Amino acid sequence: MTLIAETKSVERIFGRGAAAVRALQGVEMHVEKGRLLVLKGRSGSGKTTLLNLLGGLDRPTSGSVYFEGREIGKLPDHARTKIRKKHMGFIFQSFGLLPLMSAAENVEFGLRLSGASAATWKERVGESLDFVGLSKRAQHRPFEMSGGEQQRCAIARAIASRPTLLLADEPTAELDSKTGLQISRLFRRLVDEGEMSIVMTTHDPGVMEVADDVYELEDGRIKTVRGSR
Numbered sequence: 525m526t527l528i529a530e531t532k533s534v535e536r537i538f539g540r541g542a543a544a545v546r547a548l549q550g551v552e553m554h555v556e557k558g559r560l561l562v563l564k565g566r567s568g569s570g571k572t573t574l575l576n577l578l579g580g581l582d583r584p585t586s587g588s589v590y591f592e593g594r595e596i597g598k599l600p601d602h603a604r605t606k607i608r609k610k611h612m613g614f615i616f617q618s619f620g621l622l623p624l625m626s627a628a629e630n631v632e633f634g635l636r637l638s639g640a641s642a643a644t645w646k647e648r649v650g651e652s653l654d655f656v657g658l659s660k661r662a663q664h665r666p667f668e669m670s671g672g673e674q675q676r677c678a679i680a681r682a683i684a685s686r687p688t689l690l691l692a693d694e695p696t697a698e699l700d701s702k703t704g705l706q707i708s709r710l711f712r713r714l715v716d717e718g719e720m721s722i723v724m725t726t727h728d729p730g731v732m733e734v735a736d737d738v739y740e741l742e743d744g745r746i747k748t749v750r751g752s753r
């Protein structure tokens with residue numbers, strides 16, 4: 525078993541004094557290589573806060589967050605940014621594509637940001653769009669694509685730099701259930717064929733079906749952990 529990410533006694537408190545919100549309290553979790561982990565729980569239970577900590581977008585108030593053995597929660601901003609760009613991919617509910625760029629250009633832009641060598645861009649763009657089944661839409665702009673196609677494009681952008689860890693915040697929330705299921709299966713294939721680890725937040729039962737591990741959060745604490753495979 526290879527550990528990709530881990531949290532130890534993580535607390536995240538927003539604000540101070542009477543207005544303080546304890547978004548996470550004593551969270552312990554681990555993300556293993558080649559597994560798809562789902563964070564579920566009611567609105568406000570702390571899912572996005574935990575995802576942001578794992579992705580180095582935020583730092584814990586106390587406790588530790590590790591990525592591939594390094595305590596990223598303690599690294600300065602520039603070092604965390606470097607790790608994030610090179611080794612992580614992000615997917616959001618609202619796709620986050622640049623509207624004036626074609627699907628291929630959006631994916632290439634992601635590669636540019638990741639620092640991947642320019643010599644690899646063309647091949648990686650083709651490979652990623654092909655993986656998500658979007659080769660025929662390469663020259664289309666986001667407004668010319670369906671919601672499912674836009675999310676597949678966002679996935680292609682996130683995986684083009686071959687990240688170790690993919691983080692997704694409610695990736696199927698804007699999609700109808702059939703399209704959501706297709707996207708869930710795509711995440712499953714990424715883990716099975718691409719050897720990636722994925723952590724995603726969701727309320728979608730279709731996504732939970734394809735998960736290896738399901739962590740349930742309640743009021744900032746891990747309530748249950750289910751390992752299904």
Ligand SMILES: Nc1ncnc2c1ncn2[C@@H]1O[C@H](COP(=O)(O)OP(=O)(O)OP(=O)(O)O)[C@@H](O)[C@H]1O
Pocket residue numbers: 538539545546547565566567568569570571572573574725
């Ligand atoms: N930047 C912030 N400042 C103050 N409070 C915050 C901030 N971010 C989150 N919180 C609070 O922390 C708690 C956890 O929020 P979080 O967004 O992690 O929940 P969530 O489980 O992702 O919810 P949802 O399913 O609605 O997205 C909530 O009470 C929220 O109001």
